[in-house]
Amino acid sequence: MVDRERNLNLHGKAWLALGIGPQRARPNLCGQEKPISGSRLALVTTGGFVPPGGEPFKTGKLGDASFREIPVDTEFQRLEIYHPHYDHELPKRDINVLFPIPLCRDLVDEGAIGSLAATHYSFMGYIPLTRKLETVYAPQVVQRLKSEGVDVVLLTPT
Amino acid sequence: MARLAESEGISSVCIMNLRKVAERILAPRTLLVDRPFGALLGEPGDRASQEALIKAALSMVEDPGVGPGEIRAYRP
Numbered sequence: 001m002v003d004r005e006r007n008l009n010l011h012g013k014a015w016l017a018l019g020i021g022p023q024r025a026r027p028n029l030c031g032q033e034k035p036i037s038g039s040r041l042a043l044v045t046t047g048g049f050v051p052p053g054g055e056p057f058k059t060g061k062l063g064d065a066s067f068r069e070i071p072v073d074t075e076f077q078r079l080e081i082y083h084p085h086y087d088h089e090l091p092k093r094d095i096n097v098l099f100p101i102p103l104c105r106d107l108v109d110e111g112a113i114g115s116l117a118a119t120h121y122s123f124m125g126y127i128p129l130t131r132k133l134e135t136v137y138a139p140q141v142v143q144r145l146k147s148e149g150v151d152v153v154l155l156t157p158t
Numbered sequence: 159m160a161r162l163a164e165s166e167g168i169s170s171v172c173i174m175n176l177r178k179v180a181e182r183i184l185a186p187r188t189l190l191v192d193r194p195f196g197a198l199l200g201e202p203g204d205r206a207s208q209e210a211l212i213k214a215a216l217s218m219v220e221d222p223g224v225g226p227g228e229i230r231a232y233r234p
Contacts, residue, residue: 004175007196024184026227030164036216044159047196086196094202103208112213138159146166152219153163154212155172155185158195 007087032152034114039151042117044141045099046125046157047091048083057082057124065133067141070120076102083124086158098156117148125158160185169219173198173211180229188229189215210234 032039048057050068052075058064059082070079076095081088091098101120107113121141127133145153160170164186172185175198180188191198191211200207214232218224 002192002194004192004194007194023182027161027184027186028164029186029224029226030167030169032169032219036220041216088196090197090202096205096208097197097199097202100199100208100212103205103212107209107212113216138162141159142162142166142168145163145168150168152169152171152216153160154215155160155170156198157172157174158198 007090008085034151036113036152037111038114040115040117040149041104041113041152041154042145042148042150043099043101043104043120044123044153044155045121046083046123046127047086047098048081048124049095049099049122050080050082052078052080054080056080059084059124059126061128063126063128064124065127065130065137067121067123067137070099070101070122072101072105072116072118072120074101083158084126098158100156104154114151117145117150119144119148160187171215171218173215177229184227186226187218187224189218189232190229191232207234 049070050056054068096103104113104116108116160172163170171187173189173191174180175191175193177190180190199211
């Protein structure tokens, strides 16, 4: 069995122990009418990725609830990572381990996925104050996904 | 975010690695993986494993038998 917390630093482990929040109610599903091979897919991660020259995420005690747009044709090796709690080495070596846009592009070419959205999104996973995430940023991202005709979103929180 | 997406007609699936967190958050669909933080989808360069995992996650969206809040343990 893998040590799932091995890449977290001490603060990250402590935050995880304290910060899960209340039990959520059972969610609703919207229903999926198209096969994945005919769907538009977008990826959302909380890995803390920032495009080259973009504004870094704040990694202090108050965290950061904002997001960054990651264009599908980004030079992924130039993405920067701002996240205070996990070891960035593995996604720096291969972004597909956490934010698999390059791999999903290949899956589109192979016909397994219909298409990719032009824009994908990264948050930074240390968000102790969630109000702005819930009321501003998450709704903004969802509306942008909708405007791009996204059918499916794959989330990789970390 | 996943719940919000579903409310707007966008299907969603989360890949997570801690059952206690997945059960508390209860996303619409969760694929639970035995992987460390920062590398949920596999080891660097292991494209076959990464691809299999992504396809398993996306298959949960297509599977009409997946119920709301289902947490499925990924078995490679």
